[in-house]
Amino acid sequence: MSFNCLEDVESTIPVSPLHLAAYNGHCEALKTLAETLVNLDVRDHKGRTALYLATERGSTECVEVLTSHGASALVKERKRKWTPLHAAAANGNTDSLHLLIDSGERADITDVMDVHGQTPLMLAIMNGHVDCVHLLLEKGSTADAADKRGRTALHRGAVTGCEDCLAALLDHDAFVLCRDFKGRTPIHFASACGHLEVLRTLLQAALSTDPLDSVVDYSGFSPMHWASYSGEELLGWG
Structure with missing residues (x-):
């Protein structure tokens, strides 16, 4: 007989009662298990707790x-190396994110990175979850943290065009002329995507930061070049 409450887990793969209770939102059952089990960080076949x-x-x-029973917010699943913080930020679960941050496991808990070097802040920005963005920044997330390609949360805000997310980053002194691995700033990304208001905001911030910066990437292309290009190469996150 097949018993499959996780939908994506085959019946032949063992799944713990702890996982089943958590997945299905059975809090009382989960509490009973949490009070009984020694290891709350047991992982399923995908590395998820x-x-x-x-x-x-x-x-x-x-x-x-x-979290109140000591489950770790820093255990990473196998494929993307996401922690529960990444999952909360990517899905816009602000209340859960608050609880995870306040678990107090590490002083720099908000800056934990996935396999691509992405922080929860970057994922919150990419998915337009403004409340999560504000929370993470208030709780000490590094606004200028860069992934493995040198791209920051501000680069991502320029791509999504979320003006509120962008404003939050700039309010926390995010560096508007930060460059990725090809020398491209958020201004290049905003130009390629055609986000006019975001572009205006970034240009104004850039002028107050360094009015002499020519904003040319390592290939010699300015934001004006990218504004007239399809942007597919620029926007490929890889």
């Missing part, structure tokens, strides 16, 4: 139960 599943599913009560 019960806390990761509860966060991804948006079950704040389950997240609270697990």
Whole structure:
């Protein structure tokens, strides 16, 4: 007989009761298990903990139960190396994210990186979750942290065109002339995407930062070049 409450898990792969309770949002069952089990950070075949599943599913009560019993917010799943913080930020689960940050495991908990060097702040920006962006910045997330390609949260804000996210970053002194691995600034990205208001905001910030900067990337292209180009090469995150 097949028993598959996780949908994407084959019945032949063992799944812990802890994972099942977290996935299905059964907080009382989860509390009973958390009070009984020694290891709350057991991982499934994808490397996900019960806390990761509860966060991804948006079950704040389950997240609270697990964090209050000492479940780690820093255990990474296998493929993308996301922690529960990444899952919360990417899905816009602000209350869960708050609980995870306040678990107090590490002073720099908000700057934990995935396999590509992305922080929860970067994922919140990419998905337009303004509340998560504000929370992360207020809790000490580094506004200018760069991924493995040198791209920051501000680069991502320039791509998505979320003006509120951009304003939050600039309010926390994000450096508008930061350059990625090809010398491209957020201004290049905003130009390629055609986000006019974002572009105006970035240009104004750039002028107050360094009015003499020519804003040319390492290939000699200015934002004006990218404004007239399709932008596919520029925007490929890889």
